Amino acid sequence: MIYAVVMNYIEKQIEEDELKPGNKLPSIRALAEQFSCSNNTIIKAYSELEKKHMIYSVSKSGYYVVERYHSRKPGQMDARTIDFLSAGPDKNAMPYRDYQHCINQAIEVYKEEMFTYSDIQGIYSLRAELARHLQDLQVFTVPERICVVSGSQQALHLFVMLPFPNGKRDICVEQPTHFSLIESIKLQEVTAFGVEITSKGIDMERLENLFKFKNIKFFYTVSRFQNPTGYSYSNAEKRKIVELATKYDVYIIEDDYMGDLDSNLKQDPMFAYDPSGRVIYTKSFSKVMLPGLRLGLAVIPDSLRASFLRAKFATDLHTPVLTQGALEIYLKSGMFKAHIQRMRSIYSNKATLLQKAYKEYLPPSAAYSGSLSGFYSTIRLPNPLNAKQFITYMNKENVYMDDAKKMYLPEFEKETLIRLSVSQVEEEMIGIGVQKIADGIKELLNTTSLFSHRSN
Ligand SMILES: Cc1ncc(COP(=O)(O)O)c(C=O)c1O
Structure with missing residues (x-):
């Protein structure tokens, strides 16, 4: 197979x-000339190296x-490290070059806008x-309702802060949930009620009771690949939650x-249900x-737009034009769609291996x-x-x-749950990492039971 020879040659280099x-x-x-083969053979070799x-x-x-092959600095995690901790995207799959291209173009296209403040x-x-x-995500809306934000966390923080049209005050969240939202709640000293979510889903009865009897302004939910459980709601569950929210004006x-x-x-x-x-x-x-x-976005109801934009203005005036422009070019060129296809396959492979x-x-x-895509999952350690x-x-x-x-x-704190993110772990290391965790659980259980026998 000539393509394998070409792969070997590049790998060695x-x-x-x-x-x-x-x-x-x-x-x-x-390369086709060098190896006296067809262009298709080289394309095959390159696409295998890409995989x-x-x-x-x-x-x-x-x-x-x-x-990745050269980026480890001395003192950083070494080659034996299995990093289920880092929560960023898979570094090896990031479109740095494509994006660099878009940033360069954006400087040209948006140079006028960069001399002045832009649209909030x-x-x-x-x-x-x-x-x-x-x-493509079944969210049908108009540009007038979209607000570009400096990371979606900015929008979440502002929602925790702002009064809502229903005149209510408190917040309801899944338990556990995205850490930065917890921080926002604590920092702003807002009253929050939790509803437990596990691999089996959410406690719907408690959710309804909170909607009904408490003064809930909004329910914050991560509807697919939840952080940290990885849970994704079924369509029936999503529809039910939207119905409850409508019924109780949440x-x-x-x-x-x-x-x-x-x-x-x-x-x-x-969103598709309402x-x-x-x-x-x-x-x-x-x-x-x-x-x-x-970079992030929020699709905001007309009734909240003025207050949201006022808060956004007071926070950072607007999200930088350069990154916005680059994103626009990236989306328009079709590069984003192609990138997403690759990312879907990377993460669904990893998540499947992990499960x-x-x-x-x-x-x-x-x-x-x-679940079978996304990064996150949890293990509840045995007693x-x-x-x-x-x-x-x-x-x-x-x-x-x-x-x-x-x-x-x-009031929900648990000492026994660990979160694993699979994004930085190479496929071949996932099973090895889980095996090590399993061995660790067994060893620690043995030591603790030995210890409790001795002390009895
Ligand atoms: C559930 C969830 N929502 C939002 C964010 C924040 O994203 P951004 O970087 O767009 O602010 C994170 C980041 O980890 C997250 O886990």
């Missing part, structure tokens, strides 16, 4: 540092070496593009931060693209959650293990993960 990170690879034609995340392609430019709500042409993109903040990763096109967002404004939809670009861009490993290796006393102590133990084995304690409201 990368390993031996003759091709460095960011270097452009030889053109398809040049191994060693190289990436930039449309109309060529192929480049990814960072976001560049109109970007909002029009976002409205088109949102249709708003819903639907945080669809990973919606792009859902390949099941039959999954509707809650596009009138009852459901406020937010979207992040941090999990499928670059968190450092700080398989949980099933195979974890002892029955350790319950786990998660009497505690997350903090377990994490310290596993760090010595070079396996890293997060303690989910901070993802709870104080």
Whole structure:
């Protein structure tokens, strides 16, 4: 197979540092001439190397070496490290080059706008593009209702702060939930009520009771690939929650931060069940693209627009024009769509491997959650293990993960839940990592039972 020979040749050049990170690879034609083969053979070799995340392609430019093979700095996590802790997107799959291209173009296209302050709500042409993109997620809206924000967290923080048209005050959240929202609630000293969510879903009865008897302004929900449980609601559950919210005049903040990763096109967002404004939809670009861009959006009801924009203005006037412009160009060029397809396949492969490993290796006393895409899942440690102590133990084995304690409201706090993010772990290391966790659980259980026997 000539393509395998070509792959070997390029791999060796990368390993031996003759091709460095960011270097452009030889053109398809040049390599075909060198190996006296067809262009298709080289394309096949390059696409196999892409699947191994060693190289990436930039449309109309060529192929480049990814960072990972050379990017470990001394003192950083070493090659044996299994990082289930980092929550950013898979570094090896990020479209740096494509985006660099778009930023360069945006400087040209938006130079006039950069000499002055811009629209608080976001560049109109970007909002029009976002409205088109949102249709793929079953969110049908108009640019006038979209607000571009500096990361979706900004919108969430402002929603916690702002009065809502229903005149109510308190907030309802899933337990556990996204840590930054908990921080926002604590910082602003807002009263919040929690509803437990597990791998089996949410406690619908408690949710209804809170809607009915408490003064709930909005219910904050991460409707798919929930952080940290990975739970995704069924369409029936989403419809039911929207019905309850309408019945009791509660708003819903639907945080669809990973919606792009859902390949099941039959999954509707809650927004689809009530596009009138009852459901406020937010979207992040941090999990499928670059968190450092700080780009997100919120689809806001007309009744909230003026106060939201006033708060956004008081916070940062507007989101930087340069990153907005680059996103617009990225979306328009079709690069985003192509990128999303790749990300979907990367994350669904990883999530499937993780679920398989949980099933195979974890002892029955350790319950786990998660789904078949997205990054996050949890393991509930068996009694009497505690997350903090377990994490310290596993760090010595070079396996890293997060303690989910901070993802709870104080009255719900649990000491036994760990969160795993699969985004930075290479496919071949997922099973090994889960095996190490399973061994760690068994060893610590043995030590604690020995200890309790001795002390009895
Ligand atoms: C559930 C959830 N929503 C929102 C965000 C924030 O995203 P952004 O970077 O767009 O502010 C995160 C980030 O981790 C998240 O986990």
